[in-house]
Amino acid sequence: MTAPRVDLADIQGLLRYGYGHHTESVFLALRVRDRAAARAWLARAEVANAVPQASPPATVLQVALGAEGLAALGVADDITASFSPEFVAGMADPPERSRRLGDTGANDPAGWPWGTGARTAHVLLLLYALPGGLGAFEQAIQAQCATAFDLVARLPTVDMGGVEPFGFTDGISQPAVDWTDTRRMGEDKVLRYGNDVCLGEFVLGYRNEYGLYTDRPLLDPQRDPQALLARAEDQPDKADLGRNGSYLVLRQLEQDVTGFWRWVDAATQGDATERELLAAAMVGRTKSGEPLAGCGDRALNAFDFDADPDGLRCPLGAHVRRANPRTADMPAGTGGRVSQLVRTLGFDATARRHDLVASARLHRLLRRGREYRLAAEGREGLHFVALNANIARQFEFVQAAWIASAHFNGLSGEVDPLLGTRSTVAGCADAFSRPSDDCPNRRETGLPQFVTVRGGGYFFLPGLRALRYLMEGS
């Protein structure tokens, strides 16, 4: 059930659906050539909303705008500046942001084929179609856009049946978004990790996991004389340009599949069992998606790491454990007031040891990525797409403090074994360790880089009224 005030007709469908039936998709990164034509097209574009349909629509179009795109489309500077600072600065923002995100060395935006400088995307179109329908759909869209936009990058995707190029089942971990918008968080601590997340963590204009409203552009109503925009829930005297929108993070992650398995084979001296064990340890799941931390007979996403605080079953540095450490607000312990106070003051040594990672519920991402394979060029990987309301606290935090950190959870000298760049501020971080309780920890070193960033950007995925306002009202 959705509360009536969550206006699904105003929310782009991608926030609610992964469009799994739509096995064909392509992303188009565009730059504005003709402002008037671009505005007119975007204002009229048939963008799919989140209202449930009896049967999946044949095609789906989603529209996201970059900060440079807003300017190119003629949106007032002060409105653009009132979006989040990360969005305004953009993803390819060396040296500070690149340093933080691990976009250095081979990942340096200077080497990206698109997503930086004159190849920064103004507008991102995401096209989805049921099997067999994409060709004509894309042709039609491209034809409509031909005068208004220049194509910076065409990012085709491929349906690999839910398995990413390294061979592991992907997309299992997703937050359960509270579409009823009834989850209310306050100052009380959540003592057990759960998968439920407030709508406001992904959709702007609603309450988030702090019980608050994420910063977003709020306008004086006189700037919206036609009242195209909804009023802000928390500040009814303001028009909410952010409402029902989100931030979309896109990263083209190229995967060196041959290099990955070659390295795993070398590290395990060709032992077939060890090979699978090591690769699964790096991912934190078996190829079929079973979490190493164990989920019993429950769903593959219904688990946490409370029973494995030292990483004996799933290494602390495993990819899925970094991407979502499934931590609660407090280190594990009893829920009694006294026990909580003892842990709050840091007096419980065991709790302290398990308290090195921030609470996961404040750092969740809605993932909408698609795999790609360019057979002719021999390139494959993932177009990583994440939706979040706060780029700094969600995407950038996960990327910087968890994935790319050489000191995640008390580790040292290792970053994400799959995604990480090996040269970090802490120096070389090319190790991967597997704790064990009956022998010294196993530790592989000399991991090459398996994933390289080839482009990306931060985008605003506007609510449909906001899109119309930006194209017609402002």
Added chain:
Amino acid sequence: MVVATIVPAREAGLRELLQSMNAQAGNADPGNPVLPFGAVETLHYARLVLIDDAMQADLKVCGITPAPIPTRLVLMGDCDGPAADCLAAIARVGEAGLRRLFGHCEDFEEGADVLAWMRAHDQPVAVNFICRLGRTVRRVREDHALWCALVARVPRGPLDTPGEAQRRCRALLDFVEAERRAGRLVLTDERPTPLAWQLANVLHLVALPALALLLAPLWLVALPFALLTLRRLEKTDPEWCPRPDPAALRALQGLEDFDVTNQFSAIGPVKPGWFRRLLVRAVLTAIQYTCRHIFHRGYLARVQTIHFARWVVLDDTARVFFASNYDGGHEAYMDDFINKVGWGLNLVFSNGVGWPRTSWLLFGGAKKEPDFKRYQRRHQIPTQVWYKAYPGLTLTDLERAGRIRDGLRGAARSEASALAWLRLI
């Protein structure tokens, strides 16, 4: 902490000089000719910061037009042993450079005795948080060298036979002994804590509560009135948490993430009125007491990422300066603050102008994430020069290396202790 007023006309020159001390933006070259921090063996961290009065303008939300405060130069460091000794060591290695630096300040005369001048400009520190008291720079370096030597050597295969962990452990201990004899590893015996210091510390531990007890009749009578006043102020004090200026934000970020540890310097005016000034003093005294006697064993409540932190009260309690050295990125630092010690921040910073509204001094405030994050960044000031003695190492590294070192004694005692020790490496 040395605080000196800059001659306005010389500020630009000073900024240039400070910049010349850095190897990377804001990050000192340890051997820079102005002040070679690396030559002071007892120095963990140091910074040179220019404090301007930008935040004073916020007093307008309280209906006050602030008097201008001249820009100050701050030199502070976190060191082993008595601060006076460290200051003397700094004066020794950097005398000429310090003359150049302080030559940009008022009342510094050509032939002045630098050390005496610095002492005369030394401001008392209200709170001095030291993550692990007694862990010296030398110890950090020795522990790390030991860990590095062992990492490459520990046999990581499965333990096949009983007693194998102890055997491996003993072999490593023999290796360490051989390396020590060969002079490749140095593990200095720790000097015992001076008895006088210990006595003074115990006295302090007892004296403050005793004093509080003695004065109980006074403050128990005052308490209800204080609480009433607090609640009244909490309901009426204006909040002021606008977004930081994008250019200022960028300048701050430009100094960050060159190392696993980052610096943070911030300043802000205290709310007007005697009550807030008294309260901030009282709270800082209480925090200093807990830092001195409780929180010096590797953690500050739930936070285990802060190496050193300081609060300094300036200008007759009109302003408070805060400085810290923390592991990880700035966003994570703020999240730690909100989620782990928001209550602790509220105690102090809710006495600052504009702080997000608190209730009962502990609740609300920093918990208001967007307000707090904007406030925190907006009050941050660039740290022009920052020095860290052991780049690349976080507190968890330091703690782990320390446990490895401590384990040299007794690790081989049992199979279980040997395995636990091997797993640390």
